[in-house]
Amino acid sequence: MVFKRMLQAMGVGGPSVETVLSNPNCRPGGYLEGQVHVVGGDHPVDVEYVAVGLVTRVEVESGDSEYDTTQEFHRQRLTGSFRLVPGGRHDVPFRFGVPWETPITELYGQHLHGMTMGLRTELEVARAVDKGDLDAVAVHPLPAQERILDALLRLGFRFSRADVERGRIYGVQQALPFYQEIEFYPAPQYARAFNQLEVTFLPTPTQLQVVLELDKRAGVFTEGRDAFGRFTVDYAGAEQADWASQLDGWLRQSAQRRGLFF
Numbered sequence: 001m002v003f004k005r006m007l008q009a010m011g012v013g014g015p016s017v018e019t020v021l022s023n024p025n026c027r028p029g030g031y032l033e034g035q036v037h038v039v040g041g042d043h044p045v046d047v048e049y050v051a052v053g054l055v056t057r058v059e060v061e062s063g064d065s066e067y068d069t070t071q072e073f074h075r076q077r078l079t080g081s082f083r084l085v086p087g088g089r090h091d092v093p094f095r096f097g098v099p100w101e102t103p104i105t106e107l108y109g110q111h112l113h114g115m116t117m118g119l120r121t122e123l124e125v126a127r128a129v130d131k132g133d134l135d136a137v138a139v140h141p142l143p144a145q146e147r148i149l150d151a152l153l154r155l156g157f158r159f160s161r162a163d164v165e166r167g168r169i170y171g172v173q174q175a176l177p178f179y180q181e182i183e184f185y186p187a188p189q190y191a192r193a194f195n196q197l198e199v200t201f202l203p204t205p206t207q208l209q210v211v212l213e214l215d216k217r218a219g220v221f222t223e224g225r226d227a228f229g230r231f232t233v234d235y236a237g238a239e240q241a242d243w244a245s246q247l248d249g250w251l252r253q254s255a256q257r258r259g260l261f262f
Helices: 143-155 243-257
Strands: 002-006 016-021 031-039 045-062 065-077 082-084 089-097 117-125 128-130 158-166 178-185 194-203 207-216 226-234
Touching: 016 117, 031 045, 031 117, 045 089, 065 089, 143 194, 143 207, 143 243, 207 243
Parallel strands: 045 158
Antiparallel strands: 002 016, 016 031, 031 089, 045 065, 045 082, 045 117, 117 128, 158 178, 178 194, 194 207, 207 226
C-alpha cells in the first residue's frame, strides 16, 4: 500500500514523502513494516528527522460534556538529521512495533464501526513540522480476543459499535492512557436484565485481561455503570476453553447476585 503527498508545511517546491507499508494489517503486539521515501524539491533542505506514529480517535469526558480528539499513542523516530539535495532521494526502512493494548479495528473481515486507526508520517525541516495525513491501518484481534468475541456472537449478542475512551480501569495492568470498549446489544435471553454489554481487552505479552461491563436497564439498578466481570486469559489455554459456556455462566451469576432473572 502506498501513501504519497506533498509536504504542505514546507511550501511550494519543498520535499515530498511517500510511505509504503508492506502490509497495512497487523495485530496487537505485532509489527508494521515498510519504507518512507523522501524526495527533494527545488532547493536543498536540512531534514531534522523522519518519524512515524500510531494515531487513533479518543473520546474524552470533561465535566458534563464529551468530545473526540485524535491522539498519537506510540511513536518511533526513524532518522536523525540529514541533508536533502534538490531532486535527491532518501529511503528509510522501518519496523514499527504495535503496542499490545492497541485497539482492534477489524473483526471477521469487517471494519468495527466507530474505530479510526492510522499511521502518520512526520518530517521536520527548518523547524516546520508536517504531520501529514492519517494513513489507515487495520488492527485484527489476537486469537484469544477472537475466541471470546466469537463466543458472544454464538450466544446471540449483536455488535453495536466500538470506541476508545480516555481514562484508566481499576484493577488491571494498563500502559496506555485510554481503553477500547466494544459494545454489543444483548442476546434475547439477557435482554430483560441489561441493554448493552461492553467488552474491553487489555493484552500484555503474557496474558489477555478482559473486562466485561453492563449498561443497565433503566430502573433496574442504581445509577452508574456496573463493572461485573474482570478476568485474565492465558494465551496458551485460550484455544481449549469453552468460552460460550463460561461467558453465559458469568452473565447469569452476575444477574442472580443482583436479584435479576432471565
